[in-house]
Amino acid sequence: MTAVASAALSMSPPVRRRLVVGVASFGALLIVSCLVAPLVGSTSISLRRALDPALPFADNVDAQIFFIARLPRVLAAVVVGASLAAAGVVFQALLRNPLATPFTLGVSAGASLGAMLAVTSGVALAIGGVSAVPLASFAGSLAAVAVVYALASARHRGFSTSVMLLAGVTMNAFFSALILFVQYFADATQTLRTIRWLMGDLDIASYAPLLASLPLLCLALLVFAWLPRSLNLLSLGRDQAEARGVDVVRAQRLAFFSASLATGAAVSLGGPIGFIGIIVPHLVRLLVGSDHRVVLPCALLFGGAFLVACDLIARTVLAPIELPVGIVTAVIGGPFFLWLLVRRAGGRP
Amino acid sequence: MPARRRFLLALIATVTTVLLPVVRGCALDSDLVLAQAAPPARIVSLVPSVTELLFAIGAGPQVVGVSSYDHEPPAVEKLPRVGALVDPDLERLLALRPDLVVTYHSQSDLEQQLARAGVGTFAYAHGGIKELFTSIGQVGAMSGHPKEAAALASSLEGKLAAVRARSSGKPRPRVLLVFGREPLSLRGLYASGGIGFLHDLVEIAGGEDVFSDITRESVQATAEMVLARRPDVILEIRADPVEPALVSQEVAVWNALASVPAVRNHRVIFLTGSELVTPGPRIGTAAERIFAAINQ
Numbered sequence: 001m002t003a004v005a006s007a008a009l010s011m012s013p014p015v016r017r018r019l020v021v022g023v024a025s026f027g028a029l030l031i032v033s034c035l036v037a038p039l040v041g042s043t044s045i046s047l048r049r050a051l052d053p054a055l056p057f058a059d060n061v062d063a064q065i066f067f068i069a070r071l072p073r074v075l076a077a078v079v080v081g082a083s084l085a086a087a088g089v090v091f092q093a094l095l096r097n098p099l100a101t102p103f104t105l106g107v108s109a110g111a112s113l114g115a116m117l118a119v120t121s122g123v124a125l126a127i128g129g130v131s132a133v134p135l136a137s138f139a140g141s142l143a144a145v146a147v148v149y150a151l152a153s154a155r156h157r158g159f160s161t162s163v164m165l166l167a168g169v170t171m172n173a174f175f176s177a178l179i180l181f182v183q184y185f186a187d188a189t190q191t192l193r194t195i196r197w198l199m200g201d202l203d204i205a206s207y208a209p210l211l212a213s214l215p216l217l218c219l220a221l222l223v224f225a226w227l228p229r230s231l232n233l234l235s236l237g238r239d240q241a242e243a244r245g246v247d248v249v250r251a252q253r254l255a256f257f258s259a260s261l262a263t264g265a266a267v268s269l270g271g272p273i274g275f276i277g278i279i280v281p282h283l284v285r286l287l288v289g290s291d292h293r294v295v296l297p298c299a300l301l302f303g304g305a306f307l308v309a310c311d312l313i314a315r316t317v318l319a320p321i322e323l324p325v326g327i328v329t330a331v332i333g334g335p336f337f338l339w340l341l342v343r344r345a346g347g348r349p
Numbered sequence: 350m351p352a353r354r355r356f357l358l359a360l361i362a363t364v365t366t367v368l369l370p371v372v373r374g375c376a377l378d379s380d381l382v383l384a385q386a387a388p389p390a391r392i393v394s395l396v397p398s399v400t401e402l403l404f405a406i407g408a409g410p411q412v413v414g415v416s417s418y419d420h421e422p423p424a425v426e427k428l429p430r431v432g433a434l435v436d437p438d439l440e441r442l443l444a445l446r447p448d449l450v451v452t453y454h455s456q457s458d459l460e461q462q463l464a465r466a467g468v469g470t471f472a473y474a475h476g477g478i479k480e481l482f483t484s485i486g487q488v489g490a491m492s493g494h495p496k497e498a499a500a501l502a503s504s505l506e507g508k509l510a511a512v513r514a515r516s517s518g519k520p521r522p523r524v525l526l527v528f529g530r531e532p533l534s535l536r537g538l539y540a541s542g543g544i545g546f547l548h549d550l551v552e553i554a555g556g557e558d559v560f561s562d563i564t565r566e567s568v569q570a571t572a573e574m575v576l577a578r579r580p581d582v583i584l585e586i587r588a589d590p591v592e593p594a595l596v597s598q599e600v601a602v603w604n605a606l607a608s609v610p611a612v613r614n615h616r617v618i619f620l621t622g623s624e625l626v627t628p629g630p631r632i633g634t635a636a637e638r639i640f641a642a643i644n645q
Contacts, residue, residue, distance in 0.1 A: 043577035058607035061576060068605060069573035124532035124595055131534035187418065188434060189529055193537055196569065205535040205572035206605055315571070320563060322571060 022288040026301035033308040038070040042319035077311045078304035083266035085303020088277030090259035093231040102263040102277040105168030109175035111267040114140020120186040129208025134268040141264030200273035200326030216265040223258035228292035275333030388493025389449035398629035405630035406497035478549040508633030516555025524556030525580035542568040546628040554640035583611040586625045
């Protein structure tokens with residue numbers, strides 16, 4: 001927190017104003033979405049009845065729908081959306097590429113492969129209330145991170161982001177091929193389940209997976225708090241950053257590991273939900289400028305609010321059937337991103 | 350002249366592309382008629398439920414190949430396997446010299462390939478109990494065993510009618526039929542919707558399917574949907590056996606949804622057996638088992 005405080009103190013007044021206004025507005029949006037989302041769903045419930053202490057919890061359907069079905073789901077959406085959006089900001093700065101996403105470097109493909117293997121092997125295992133699929137998915141993401149990191153630091157003194165980008169993209173393709181391999185040999189029901197997993201699902205139906213992912217996400221967030229100044233300087237280029245006293249390799253390593261950790265934890269919790277990691281950072285930049293000290297916290301808050309809203313649409317628009325949330329984020333995110341692209345291209349001829 | 354030559358070439362190309370399939374199609378039609386004239390002596394079935402039907406009506410000796418998922422009746426274990434829905438192996442299929450191949454309706458590419466090779470096909474349409482009886486009639490006719498097929502149909506109708514008679518007049522519990530989910534978790538829950546043979550079996554066995562208003566064969570159910578629909582019985586079916594110790598752990602997973610009557614009244618029931626997931630000659634047994642589970 002001292003890093004954040006000192007960063008805030010060293011900001012120029014306009015940047016500080018943008019930070020305060022941005023965090024206040026996106027924070028308000030997140031709070032409103034979190035207050036509204038648990039009250040709306042395919043079934044209508046009474047909040048008064050849900051919170052009535054006179055009724056035993058086991059008999060109170062409204063309370064069970066509110067606390068078991070909806071609240072963990074909304075919280076999972078906040079956590080996953082915030083993590084993916086923030087990881088997107090970090091990866092875009094680290095790779096100095098506006099098209100980078102949390103999934104560019106193969107972390108989510110590794111996580112997906114782990115999940116596919118767990119689904120097709122049908123292994124019945126749960127540790128601390130977390131079932132085999134999220135566990136295997138997180139293990140897969142760690143394996144992918146390790147491979148990409150080893151490749152990026154193998155033949156270079158320190159760390160090469162260009163090798164990392166190429167290695168990551170290649171690992172992504174490689175893991176995708178393995179995923180197809182696993183799916184091809186699965187039976188029809190398992191194939192259906194693996195495809196469904198890839199569309200993203202936040203119906204976690206208990207707090208255990210959420211609690212298990214929290215320490216990992218908190219660790220990633222702590223590093224994120226330290227990163228923005230380095231990211232600002234890194235986006236000017238390696239030499240410029242070094243000239244201004246940034247330990248470039250250390251900053252890159254921290255950025256890579258923290259963003260990968262956040263991505264791995266988010267994907268194992270909700271599946272590889274696309275578009276959040278790319279559209280939320282760009283939208284936030286459009287609104288608050290490109291200073292990472294402002295962009296990162298705003299993207300974190302807006303990512304959470306955006307996914308809560310998308311999940312609300314996913315579970316109500318075709319009720320009683322639900323849409324996979326990944327379809328909603330892509331359907332909303334795709335055209336929106338194109339609009340943004342055309343608009344920005346039009347603004348800068 | 351180059352322009353005229355080009356025109357001529359284009360004309361020839363058009364004529365061949367348009368006419369060839371027509372000519373070939375005529376040949377195919379006559380092949381099919383030939384194939385239908387005499388009962389096929391060498392049948393390959395890519396559909397497990399049709400394989401079972403063929404054996405049940407005495408056409409087993411005509412079956413020379415089956416899909417990778419066929420395990421019933423035990424006699425099929427000795428037969429060559431030629432892939433399944435997504436990975437049919439055309440070479441191995443043709444090497445078995447079949448005169449009829451049973452395919453899924455969606456395997457239109459395979460049907461065309463087989464037609465080109467002069468092999469007749471029978472496309473199986475998956476559906477509910479009504480469609481199963483249609484299939485029984487068709488399978489009997491195409492395999493040359495119409496009488497045995499009619500006998501099987503009436504025996505199955507008798508069994509189902511007996512189950513229906515036993516369940517009529519009894520209270521109809523609301524049933525959630527789950528056929529798949531993530532092990533030891535309530536995530537990725539797949540349940541029977543308002544159509545299909547699982548739904549029909551639940552209704553015949555005297556249950557009221559909680560998702561009967563959703564006109565789909567399968568519903569991906571969320572925790573909220575289960576809580577809101579309040580099933581009296583949760584029936585979990587699996588094709589493969591599950592160890593008893595694991596069954597009790599899997600049943601305990603439902604305790605998270607304590608307000609659901611099925612959970613509160615300990616009516617979460619695990620049933621295993623391939624007859625429960627195969628719309629074939631064993632559905633009478635499947636209906637009896639579901640009836641027993643609902644009424645236990």
